[in-house]
Amino acid sequence: MSAATLERNALDAASHVPTVVNCYALFDKFFPACGLLDYTEGIYHGDSTLAYEQAQLDQIRYVLDEVRCTAGTRILDVGCGNGSLLDEVRRRGAAGVGITVSPEQVALCRRRGLDARLLDYKDIGCELTHQFDAVVANGPVEHFVQPSDAAKGDADRIYSHMFETFHRMIDPSSPVRRLINTTIYFIRNPRPDALLKSPWRYRWGSDNFHYAWLARSFGGFYPAMGQLERCAGSRFEMLKSVDGTVDYHLTSEEWLRRIHAALRTRTGLAIFLNSLPFVVRHPRQTLTMLFTMLVTESWNWQFRTDDPPTRLLRQTWRYCA
Numbered sequence: 356m357s358a359a360t361l362e363r364n365a366l367d368a369a370s371h372v373p374t375v376v377n378c379y380a381l382f383d384k385f386f387p388a389c390g391l392l393d394y395t396e397g398i399y400h401g402d403s404t405l406a407y408e409q410a411q412l413d414q415i416r417y418v419l420d421e422v423r424c425t426a427g428t429r430i431l432d433v434g435c436g437n438g439s440l441l442d443e444v445r446r447r448g449a450a451g452v453g454i455t456v457s458p459e460q461v462a463l464c465r466r467r468g469l470d471a472r473l474l475d476y477k478d479i480g481c482e483l484t485h486q487f488d489a490v491v492a493n494g495p496v497e498h499f500v501q502p503s504d505a506a507k508g509d510a511d512r513i514y515s516h517m518f519e520t521f522h523r524m525i526d527p528s529s530p531v532r533r534l535i536n537t538t539i540y541f542i543r544n545p546r547p548d549a550l551l552k553s554p555w556r557y558r559w560g561s562d563n564f565h566y567a568w569l570a571r572s573f574g575g576f577y578p579a580m581g582q583l584e585r586c587a588g589s590r591f592e593m594l595k596s597v598d599g600t601v602d603y604h605l606t607s608e609e610w611l612r613r614i615h616a617a618l619r620t621r622t623g624l625a626i627f628l629n630s631l632p633f634v635v636r637h638p639r640q641t642l643t644m645l646f647t648m649l650v651t652e653s654w655n656w657q658f659r660t661d662d663p664p665t666r667l668l669r670q671t672w673r674y675c676a
């Protein structure tokens with residue numbers, strides 16, 4: 356299937372989140388060209404001089420160790436991105452299936468020989484029921500609730516359904532039965548309806564200003580602290596929660612450095628030409644995303660200072676029968 360057909364199918368299947376699908380369509384035009392395949396934080400172990408690639412690999416290893424991934428383990432990677440985690444799953448002799456709403460990511464994963472499927476987790480059918488030892492959600496949860504959902508009071512219902520779906524994916528007879536998510540949480544909670552308004556209504560640099568740019572660029576509304584634990588109900592018990600906010604800060608600063616560096620070289624021209632068809636089709640989202648990343652630096656803002664407005668948590672869960 357061509358990337359264009361895959362994109363049309365993704366938009367049909369996930370018509371309620373075109374911002375998310377488009378955001379990764381644009382990312383996938385320039386992140387890989389800048390040598391960046393991963394869209395989550397690395398783990399720096401408190402050493403900001405650690406090489407970016409090593410930090411990324413260490414994060415993937417941490418995630419897979421937490422779900423006891425060894426030879427033969429069956430892993431469902433929800434929001435698999437460009438497949439780095441699936442690649443490590445394969446290196447361990449385990450079996451990985453990835454799902455994503457991005458046709459570009461499916462195409463890239465398949466070029467790497469990985470089993471990636473264009474599928475919204477909300478639409479996972481019974482063919483995957485009880486097929487896995489563990490579920491990994493390394494960075495997608497932030498996209499599952501939109502500000503409009505939260506404004507309607509729907510967020511808890513969506514997260515409960517998410518846990519129900521992940522629970523259904525796990526084989527009840529598996530000795531592993533683990534879930535891990537890495538998720539950004541709000542520490543300074545915005546009112547959801549504030550993010551539905553134009554960022555220009557807010558003072559430059561204020562929380563609402565940045566949060567509104569983030570929501571309209573990337574599509575999503577983060578959970579509040581404790582919200583996922585509440586919504587897991589009796590399906591999963593949290594075993595461990597580790598703060599990786601500093602890691603995401605270091606990662607995001609490296610992303611920004613590499614993107615600036617690439618834009619100053621010939622790679623910048625190649626990225627521009629490669630992105631042109633997308634830019635022509637989606638001029639508004641292109642401008643919004645570039646403004647959010649390179650001008651307001653809202654992505655980086657959320658992890659900056661000693662008192663950042665968000666927190667990245669890596670959370671390991673045990674399946675409850």
Ligand SMILES: C[S@@+](CC[C@H](N)C(=O)[O-])C[C@H]1O[C@@H](n2cnc3c(N)ncnc32)[C@H](O)[C@@H]1O
Nearest residue numbers: 393394395434435436455456475476493494495
């Ligand atoms: C922040 S990226 C993380 C990607 C990857 N796990 C990594 O570590 O690089 C979020 C991922 O979630 C996917 N995603 C977003 N909403 C989704 C949904 N409703 N169902 C499945 N995947 C989704 C995106 O396409 C993207 O692959």
